[in-house]
Amino acid sequence: MIGLKCARTATISKVMPPVETSRHKSPAKQGHVIIVEGNIGVGKTTLTCQLGRKLNYRIFLEPTSRNPYLTKFYNEPKKYALKMQLWLFRQRCMMYMRAVKHAMKSGQGVLLDRSLFSDHVFATVSHGDGNISNEGYKRYCRLRSQMLKLVPFPDVVVYLNAVPQECHNRITKRGRGCESGIPIQYLLNLQKNYGNLLDEMRRNGSEIMTYDWSEFGFSSEVDKDIKNFENVRSRLEEERYEEIQRKILDIFNTDANMSDETFSEDEIDDDELLEQEKRSHSEEHNEQLRKS
Numbered sequence: 001m002i003g004l005k006c007a008r009t010a011t012i013s014k015v016m017p018p019v020e021t022s023r024h025k026s027p028a029k030q031g032h033v034i035i036v037e038g039n040i041g042v043g044k045t046t047l048t049c050q051l052g053r054k055l056n057y058r059i060f061l062e063p064t065s066r067n068p069y070l071t072k073f074y075n076e077p078k079k080y081a082l083k084m085q086l087w088l089f090r091q092r093c094m095m096y097m098r099a100v101k102h103a104m105k106s107g108q109g110v111l112l113d114r115s116l117f118s119d120h121v122f123a124t125v126s127h128g129d130g131n132i133s134n135e136g137y138k139r140y141c142r143l144r145s146q147m148l149k150l151v152p153f154p155d156v157v158v159y160l161n162a163v164p165q166e167c168h169n170r171i172t173k174r175g176r177g178c179e180s181g182i183p184i185q186y187l188l189n190l191q192k193n194y195g196n197l198l199d200e201m202r203r204n205g206s207e208i209m210t211y212d213w214s215e216f217g218f219s220s221e222v223d224k225d226i227k228n229f230e231n232v233r234s235r236l237e238e239e240r241y242e243e244i245q246r247k248i249l250d251i252f253n254t255d256a257n258m259s260d261e262t263f264s265e266d267e268i269d270d271d272e273l274l275e276q277e278k279r280s281h282s283e284e285h286n287e288q289l290r291k292s
Helices: 044-055 070-075 077-106 119-128 134-148 164-174 184-203 219-227 238-258 270-291
Strands: 033-038 058-061 110-113 156-161 207-212
Touching: 033 044, 033 077, 033 184, 044 058, 044 110, 044 156, 044 219, 058 077, 070 077, 077 110, 077 119, 077 134, 077 238, 119 134, 119 184, 134 238, 156 184, 156 219, 164 184, 184 207, 207 219
Parallel strands: 033 110, 033 156, 058 110, 156 207
Antiparallel strands: none
16 A cells, blocks of 8 residues: 655755866766655655756656556455565665666656655555565565665655545545545555654765645745755765666565565666646645545
8 A cells, every 4th residue: 555844954955066187078077866755645745846847857756557466356365465575665766766866867856746655655554454474574674775875866855744544634635536445544654764764864974854744835945945955965876876776686586486486577667657647646636626
């Protein structure tokens, strides 16, 4: 099942290019990698799109419309929980690396609504609910551990905080059929596990910005805090990108082969996906207005 004003305000400064000491051009400034996190229904996609326009960041939205397991999972969670979680984790890994590559090569910042990092929150809750077996959870955690040794952590995590009951109300209002059966307890469990995720991100150098989103906040506040963020640093050396990408694919293929599955790197047009998600989001918003 897949803001408290900023807890700590930082400041953004432009990265000055290194002094040129040879005939080669200095590398361009790398863009920031920022992920927006929070419970289901909290308002991640809305804020991500708003920030993308204001900051001129490229947006990478997770492919919810392409998820072949979501409806099946809600209907038969024990049967499809692990399959869906592995599918999502692979998709989120590949999307995250595409975002990192874009920030690295173009210098433009990127925004993601959720990522491979918070995928663990959902896997842990599914395991706790008994939908993923101990063996399946160990497999998932082993795979995740291998990935986290390779991928760079994001510069900033924007965490939107709202009580689970309010998230549940928003889920009901937006009227996605496959989400209609989400129990409030599930959202409560997700909320509890997000604290561990934020601690992990903080330990690995990500700046955590937390906002009270119980009544929806103002994107201008988040926009200002990101602009003021000072801790600009490169998290991925350009010459290592292809190497990391190759290792990730090798790990996924090895894991799939051991479980008698197939894995292929789906070709995803991120611009097309963004337009699809925007249309879907707009339709949901219009439907909410008609109901109100």
